[in-house]
Amino acid sequence: MQITLRDIALAYDKQPATLNHFNAQLPDGQLTALLGPSGSGKSTILNLLAGLLTPNAGQIYFDQVDVTHQDSRQRNIGMVFQDYALYPHLTVRDNIAFPLKMAHVHKTARYQRVAELADLVQMTDQLTKFPGQLSGGQQQRVAIARALAKKPALLLLDEPLSSLDTTLREELRGGIRRIQRTTGVTTLLVTHDQDDALQIADQIMIIADGRLQQVGTGNELYRQPHNLTVAQSIGRPQLNTCAVTALPAAWRQVLPPESLRQATTIGIRSEALQLATPTAPHTVISTISRQVQLGRDHQTILHTASLTLVSTAITAVSPTPISVALDPTGCLLFAADGRCIWAGDAHA
Numbered sequence: 132m133q134i135t136l137r138d139i140a141l142a143y144d145k146q147p148a149t150l151n152h153f154n155a156q157l158p159d160g161q162l163t164a165l166l167g168p169s170g171s172g173k174s175t176i177l178n179l180l181a182g183l184l185t186p187n188a189g190q191i192y193f194d195q196v197d198v199t200h201q202d203s204r205q206r207n208i209g210m211v212f213q214d215y216a217l218y219p220h221l222t223v224r225d226n227i228a229f230p231l232k233m234a235h236v237h238k239t240a241r242y243q244r245v246a247e248l249a250d251l252v253q254m255t256d257q258l259t260k261f262p263g264q265l266s267g268g269q270q271q272r273v274a275i276a277r278a279l280a281k282k283p284a285l286l287l288l289d290e291p292l293s294s295l296d297t298t299l300r301e302e303l304r305g306g307i308r309r310i311q312r313t314t315g316v317t318t319l320l321v322t323h324d325q326d327d328a329l330q331i332a333d334q335i336m337i338i339a340d341g342r343l344q345q346v347g348t349g350n351e352l353y354r355q356p357h358n359l360t361v362a363q364s365i366g367r368p369q370l371n372t373c374a375v376t377a378l379p380a381a382w383r384q385v386l387p388p389e390s391l392r393q394a395t396t397i398g399i400r401s402e403a404l405q406l407a408t409p410t411a412p413h414t415v416i417s418t419i420s421r422q423v424q425l426g427r428d429h430q431t432i433l434h435t436a437s438l439t440l441v442s443t444a445i446t447a448v449s450p451t452p453i454s455v456a457l458d459p460t461g462c463l464l465f466a467a468d469g470r471c472i473w474a475g476d477a478h479a
């Protein structure tokens with residue numbers, strides 16, 4: 132099922148519009164992540180799709196069908212929440228079967244479907260347990276099975292990993308990916324965590340201030356962001372930024388002069404700051420204040436005369452100062468309105 136939001140406007144009573152001329156599409160059978168900071172409008176979009184909010188203007192289509200004024204029950208949506216929302220007094224089996232029971236599905240068919248779903252979410256050996264006897268990750272898998280029970284047209288996952296610790300989170304990311312691929316259900320994952328989006332989604336929609344900033348794969352968003360907001364949303368550590376006027380003269384030499392003249396801000400990916408020999412051209416003398424080992428990765432905090440920057444390309448070095456080269460491939464130039472006017476990767 133392809134989902135389309137067309138020219139949506141929504142304002143909460145007497146407030147300025149949260150969404151205005153909002154257009155987006157969830158491709159059939161794919162998992163789309165909606166990534167944005169708190170207050171950007173993610174829940175508003177989720178509630179519009181679920182039929183819990185009606186837009187002031189615009190239409191919502193499920194394939195060719197206009198569902199804008201259909202209520203939640205008519206839309207056949209599966210929803211999974213951050214806090215699992217399982218019934219504590221029901222077993223895993225009865226939790227998964229609950230929507231089918233409400234729909235008066237015959238007991239035999241109901242338990243047949245529960246068996247399929249339990250197998251899908253790898254909970255077959257836990258069917259007689261109660262939610263209180265399960266880990267957070269297991270509870271969330273039950274919630275996903277329950278949401279899938281009625282073969283929904285659209286699965287909405289609202290921050291489903293936020294309550295889990297790092298290990299369970301990693302595990303369930305893989306689980307969600309596998310379950311979505313197996314079922315092929317069109318899915319929207321709402322998250323404020325770029326790792327969730329990057330590891331699970333086919334495509335990522337970045338939203339900020341109620342506006343869709345860009346849609347693409349993680350790779351596209353990282354390498355060719357349309358604007359500074361997108362560039363800062365994807366990538367760890369976060370993009371180094373500074374005013375173009377603060378950039379040392381030697382590094383300006385490796386960037387295109389025409390774009391530099393038009394730009395006000397430069398973004399430098401951490402991998403673009405590289406150790407060079409003292410005699411190499413266009414290098415800048417820098418000191419190191421700190422080096423952090425993060426598993427296989429390093430982060431090195433560099434100081435030029437005027438800037439503090441993070442590099443992940445410079446590993447163990449002593450003593451400082453060192454000569455640092457700038458790889459233009461990892462640089463982005465932004466105009467005063469935030470538009471990306473030059474991406475080094477596109478010219479590599």
Ligand SMILES: Nc1ncnc2c1ncn2[C@@H]1O[C@H](COP(=O)(O)OP(=O)(O)OP(=O)(O)O)[C@@H](O)[C@H]1O
Pocket residue numbers: 143144146149167168169170171172173174175176323
């Ligand atoms: N019921 C409401 N009444 C008035 N304003 C609201 C209401 N719900 C949300 N808003 C406002 O709409 C904007 C978008 O909120 P929304 O909850 O959609 O963002 P979000 O990205 O989901 O945030 P979070 O990640 O914190 O849940 C915010 O400015 C918020 O204050």
